[in-house]
Amino acid sequence: MFLCGSYVNTSTSESVVPESNHREGVVDFVRWLLAQLELEVEETGGVGRLQLDPSDRDAFGGQTELRIALQDAPADGQLEPLDFENVLSKWLLARLRTQGPAAHVRPCDQPTAVKDISSRLFTAYRVEGGRVHLGGCQLVDFPFLRLSFAAMDHGRPCVRHLFVAHDGTSVSDGQAHDLGLLDVEPILKSPPRIDETVLSALIASGRRIATKNSTSRDPSASTVDPISIALVWVKHASGQLHFTVGDTTVALPFSGWARLIEAQPFVAKRSGASSFHLAATDDGDIDAFEEIATCEQSGRRVLQQDLVTCSVTGKRLLEKFTKACPVSGKPTQTDQFSNCSICQQRVSDSVLENETCAACRQMAKIKKDDPRLVWILGEHTGLDRWKRWQLAETQNVYIAQAESLMKRLLVVADKETLAVRHLATSGRLASGWTPTEEAARAELLQ
Ligand SMILES: [Zn+2]
Numbered sequence: 273m274f275l276c277g278s279y280v281n282t283s284t285s286e287s288v289v290p291e292s293n294h295r296e297g298v299v300d301f302v303r304w305l306l307a308q309l310e311l312e313v314e315e316t317g318g319v320g321r322l323q324l325d326p327s328d329r330d331a332f333g334g335q336t337e338l339r340i341a342l343q344d345a346p347a348d349g350q351l352e353p354l355d356f357e358n359v360l361s362k363w364l365l366a367r368l369r370t371q372g373p374a375a376h377v378r379p380c381d382q383p384t385a386v387k388d389i390s391s392r393l394f395t396a397y398r399v400e401g402g403r404v405h406l407g408g409c410q411l412v413d414f415p416f417l418r419l420s421f422a423a424m425d426h427g428r429p430c431v432r433h434l435f436v437a438h439d440g441t442s443v444s445d446g447q448a449h450d451l452g453l454l455d456v457e458p459i460l461k462s463p464p465r466i467d468e469t470v471l472s473a474l475i476a477s478g479r480r481i482a483t484k485n486s487t488s489r490d491p492s493a494s495t496v497d498p499i500s501i502a503l504v505w506v507k508h509a510s511g512q513l514h515f516t517v518g519d520t521t522v523a524l525p526f527s528g529w530a531r532l533i534e535a536q537p538f539v540a541k542r543s544g545a546s547s548f549h550l551a552a553t554d555d556g557d558i559d560a561f562e563e564i565a566t567c568e569q570s571g572r573r574v575l576q577q578d579l580v581t582c583s584v585t586g587k588r589l590l591e592k593f594t595k596a597c598p599v600s601g602k603p604t605q606t607d608q609f610s611n612c613s614i615c616q617q618r619v620s621d622s623v624l625e626n627e628t629c630a631a632c633r634q635m636a637k638i639k640k641d642d643p644r645l646v647w648i649l650g651e652h653t654g655l656d657r658w659k660r661w662q663l664a665e666t667q668n669v670y671i672a673q674a675e676s677l678m679k680r681l682l683v684v685a686d687k688e689t690l691a692v693r694h695l696a697t698s699g700r701l702a703s704g705w706t707p708t709e710e711a712a713r714a715e716l717l718q
Contacts, residue, residue: 289423289496290485292432293445294454298354298361299344301420301431305364305500308375308458318343319351331363355429356422356499365499374417374471375502376463379452382507382531386411389509389530396535400551400561402517409511411530413464414438416453416506417474419482419498431499434485438506440477452531453504464505475501509533517552543575569593569605584608584622598666599623599631614705615671615684616694631671635662644670648683651690652717655683669693675700681716692717 306313306322313320320340329335340360341351354361368375383389386409397404417436422429435443435453448454479495486495507530512523515538524538537546540559547560554573565576569589579588583602594603597620604620612619612629623630638645638661645663648670649656658674658681665671665687674681682705684694695713696705708716 288486288494289421289432290419290434290482292421292434292485294433294435294448295423295425296420296431296433296454297344298356298429298431299342302340302354302361302364303342304377304456304458305361305368308377309364309367309371310458310460313340313342315342328363332359368500373475373501374466375500376459376505377418377456377502378459378505378507379531380455380457382452383411383509383533384507386509386511389511389533392533393513393526393535396548397513397515397538398549398561399515399517400549402515402550402552402558405514405516407512407514407521407523409509412508412510413505414508415464415466415470415474416443416451416504417478418453418456418502418504419475419478420500420502421482421496422499434478434482434498435504436474436478436481438474440474442481450532451504451506451529453506456502456504459505463503466503471503474503507531515550515558517550517558518556520552520556520558522558543577567593582608583620596667597623598668599629601667614682615666615669617666617669617684619666629666631664631666635664635671635673637661638663645672647690648672648685651685652683652692654714654716654718655681 311322313322318341320342322338322340324332324336324338332338338360339351341354383392386406389409390406394404415438419434421432421434423432424430435448437443443453482495508528509530510527512525514521514523524536526533526536535548537548538550538560539546540563542557543559543563545560545563547562549561550558551561551564552558553564553575557575559575563576564573565579565588566573567579567590568587570593572590574590578590580591580594580603581588582594582605583597583600584604585608587605589605591603593605595606595609596602597604598617599619600623602620604622608621609618610621610624611617612624612632613627614632615629617629619629625633640661642663644665645661655674658676660675662673663670668687670685670687672683672685678700680698680700682694682696683692685692692713695708695716697708698705
């Protein structure tokens with residue numbers, strides 16, 4: 273939101289001052305002018321004393337010393353408050369113009385060296401058993417233009433600043449604030465160089481923006497000239513952070529305005545997790561610390577995603593130390609398997625009850641045309657003599673039971689090949705099973 277524009281009370285009364293939310297009191301602006309011109313002022317009680325060089329004294333009626341009000345309401349009643357019409361302000365502005373088309377300044381609190389960036393970023397990360405370091409950082413100065421206009425707001429003289437970005441676009445209030453354009457300090461030694469044509473183009477853009485910001489009231493009015501033009505050199509940083517543990521290094525690029533740059537979380541390649549806390553697996557993969565855990569069988573530090581939970585013990589361990597239980601399908605430590613007393617399969621202890629696996633406990637009645645039974649009977653035609661089929665299946669086998677007049681039959685067949693893995697019979701009222709000898713198998717199956 274722009275505040276209302278106001279007309280400057282000068283000879284160019286038909287000219288209009290661009291509107292801007294960036295205002296500065298005259299005193300603060302004069303303080304900047306004095307600093308920019310390297311004029312040393314001794315200040316006491318809001319009054320500055322400036323010793324004039326002999327060559328400058330004529331401009332001030334031969335005075336050797338100037339007394340300057342450096343507070344809006346000077347403690348010394350003899351001093352007039354500052355505005356841009358008095359001799360001192362005009363002299364300071366004229367002197368600034370002799371230094372070149374634009375003064376060079378920078379945001380007061382922007383990082384100026386690579387170490388300022390690195391120290392800010394490094395503290396955000398923790399690397400277990402390793403370190404974070406810079407894999408390169410480049411600081412580049414970008415010129416933002418500041419056009420300063422004398423204005424009157426609420427009856428008091430002030431300065432309105434208008435900012436232009438390095439690419440000639442206008443700068444939003446938020447960006448001006450974020451980049452620190454409102455609080456600048458002089459660059460007195462070796463300012464960055466700018467090509468004359470680039471500077472002219474920036475100034476032309478600034479004037480266009482100033483006109484645009486001025487014409488809301490009177491399209492025919494012209495814009496007043498700025499009283500000063502400054503280049504605010506804003507640093508942009510880009511580079512890479514390196515995280516090293518042992519022989520492994522991973523990189524995290526960064527890029528942004530130096531004043532705004534903030535540590536970003538490292539995004540691990542394998543787990544995809546984002547973190548400021550890094551560590552390495554025993555295989556040398558750097559990942560988020562939270563994603564690394566210890567295999568309870570081998571003691572190796574690996575990624576969580578490489579571990580499975582044993583269905584019996586609940587331990588977290590590498591998959592290679594487990595097998596899938598054919599009944600539950602769950603990974604299980606290889607020493608946590610036992611034989612089911614019925615189907616004779618090796619199953620995880622978690623599915624066994626009274627030495628009977630969950631599949632054998634949950635046999636379901638099926639009809640003769642159940643496709644699974646059709647396959648089994650098609651392969652082993654002798655089984656067709658049996659009635660009242662029940663069936664269960666595990667990952668690897670079909671477990672089928674049937675009855676005849678006097679006996680019960682148990683057949684365990686491989687799901688893929690339909691080969692019989694186990695065959696047993698029992699009396700109709702008996703509880704146990706008698707495995708069928710190899711020699712007697714053919715009699716039952718064919
Ligand atoms: Zn079983």
